[in-house]
Amino acid sequence: MTMPFINYISYKPTNMHKLFISCLFFIFCNHSKAQDFEIIVKSSMDSLAVEKANVFADGRFAGETDKDGHLKISTDFRSLNITHISFNDAEFSFEGNQNNPVIYLKEKEHLLEVVEIERKEPEFHRSATNFGWNDRAATLIPYKNGSTITHLKFRVRDFSGVKGLKYLPFKANIYSVGSDGKPGEPLIAEDVLVENREGKNWAKVDVSKYNLKVSEKGIYVVFIVPEKSFYKLDFIQARVGVISAVPIVKTRFFKDKTIRSYRWEYSKACKCYDWIHETNKYFMIDLELKEH
Numbered sequence: 001m002t003m004p005f006i007n008y009i010s011y012k013p014t015n016m017h018k019l020f021i022s023c024l025f026f027i028f029c030n031h032s033k034a035q036d037f038e039i040i041v042k043s044s045m046d047s048l049a050v051e052k053a054n055v056f057a058d059g060r061f062a063g064e065t066d067k068d069g070h071l072k073i074s075t076d077f078r079s080l081n082i083t084h085i086s087f088n089d090a091e092f093s094f095e096g097n098q099n100n101p102v103i104y105l106k107e108k109e110h111l112l113e114v115v116e117i118e119r120k121e122p123e124f125h126r127s128a129t130n131f132g133w134n135d136r137a138a139t140l141i142p143y144k145n146g147s148t149i150t151h152l153k154f155r156v157r158d159f160s161g162v163k164g165l166k167y168l169p170f171k172a173n174i175y176s177v178g179s180d181g182k183p184g185e186p187l188i189a190e191d192v193l194v195e196n197r198e199g200k201n202w203a204k205v206d207v208s209k210y211n212l213k214v215s216e217k218g219i220y221v222v223f224i225v226p227e228k229s230f231y232k233l234d235f236i237q238a239r240v241g242v243i244s245a246v247p248i249v250k251t252r253f254f255k256d257k258t259i260r261s262y263r264w265e266y267s268k269a270c271k272c273y274d275w276i277h278e279t280n281k282y283f284m285i286d287l288e289l290k291e292h
Contacts, residue, residue, distance in 0.1 A: 039092075041069040041082060044104040051266060052132050053105070054235070054242045056081040061235065061242075067266040083241035085130040130159060132244045133228040136264035138175060138183045138220040138275065139285040147289035149174070150208045152221050154194065155201060155250040155284035160238035167199045168231065168247040171224040174212055182262055182275040183220040187212055191224055196247075203247075208290070220262075221285045223249045253281045261285075 041050040049069030055062045057077035065071045073080075080092040080103075087105035131137075152174070156166035171191035178184030188210055196203035212219075225246045228234065233245040251261075261282035262275040 036072045036074050037077075038070060038072045039065075039080065040102045041065045041071070041084075042102055042104055043087070044106045047104075048268070050084060050087065050105055052244075053082050053084040053087070056083075056242075085240055085243060089241055130243055131225050131246050131248050133225055133230075133246060135225040135246075136222055137249055137283045137285070138222040138262045138264075139283045140177070140218050140220055140260040141214055141287055142218045143216045144214050144289055146213055147291075148208065149210075149212045149214065149287050150290050151204045151206055151288040152192070152194070153286045153288065154203045154223055156196060156203050156247055157201070157250045159248050160240045160243065162236055162238045162243070162245075164199070165245070165247055166201070166203070167196055168245070169193060169195045170203075170247045171226055172205055173222045173224060174207070174210075175220040175222050176215070177217040177220065181260075182277075183222065186222075187219070191226075204288075214287075214289075221287055223283065223285055250284045251278070251281050252284060 039055070041053045041055075042048060043050055049065075049067065051065055051067045051069065053065040053069070053071075055065065055071050055073070057073055057075060057080055059081070062073045062075070062077075062080075063071050078093065082090045082092070082103060082105060084105060087107055090103060090105050092101065092103050152172050154170075154172070158165045172194050173191050174187045176184035176187060188207070192205055192207060194203050194205040231245060235242050236245040259282045261278040263278060263283075264273060265276045266272070267274040267276060
């Protein structure tokens with residue numbers, strides 16, 4: 001029986017084919033190595049988690065750390081840069097064999113500028129507090145003669161060389177005083193929009209239509225930064241680093257303990273968000289009353 005002749009042809013790839021195959025292999029290997037890489041950012045002073053630290057992977061923004069100081073990065077990178085308003089910038093080189101590395105940031109040393117005031121009044125100091133999306137700040141307004149509240153006032157400011165922040169809109173509300181002395185329930189059903197198109201130092205909003213009065217316990221006027229989607233610009237470069245492009249209400253240090261301000265922040269005591277007392281400083285928030 002005659003067997004059919006089979007002609008085996010040996011394939012010899014050209015240089016172009018070899019280059020193409022090498023590229024495919026390189027892409028496949030890099031893709032197979034890509035995985036979520038988690039970092040943890042803490043303070044070098046007390047090892048507490050640093051929330052809202054801006055993380056850049058090879059110069060590209062990768063995200064913000066959460067309340068526990070964690071951030072997952074899904075892209076390959078060689079180095080990380082970490083910035084935060086209250087800490088010195090830090091750089092971290094990825095060696096490829098580290099799991100959940102902890103990065104410690106060193107707190108900045110802030111110098112307060114003393115403002116001299118004539119007459120024998122309590123001593124004031126200037127201070128800057130940076131804000132982010134969904135932040136809230138509240139100042140207690142004591143009882144004032146039972147008159148109707150006409151306007152809410154907020155001393156807005158620019159920050160760290162960035163001009164125009166005080167033009168940005170934000171929201172406001174009036175809160176009752178809770179049983180624990182902290183801000184209680186909102187007295188206006190929906191937060192009120194505050195616009196400062198002329199960029200004045202004091203941004204004001206008319207709330208006379210709500211016919212609200214300051215109770216004998218007092219009330220809290222609340223400054224509210226809306227969610228990220230409310231603003232057109234996410235981040236902006238400042239002298240201290242990259243910051244959220246949101247409005248800022250000014251603070252002052254004051255020796256009078258009867259002036260109370262709170263900020264809505266994550267509390268490690270209850271592991272939840274709560275109103276945290278601002279010790280020895282207050283947010284410059286006020287109101288105007290209807291004249292008799």
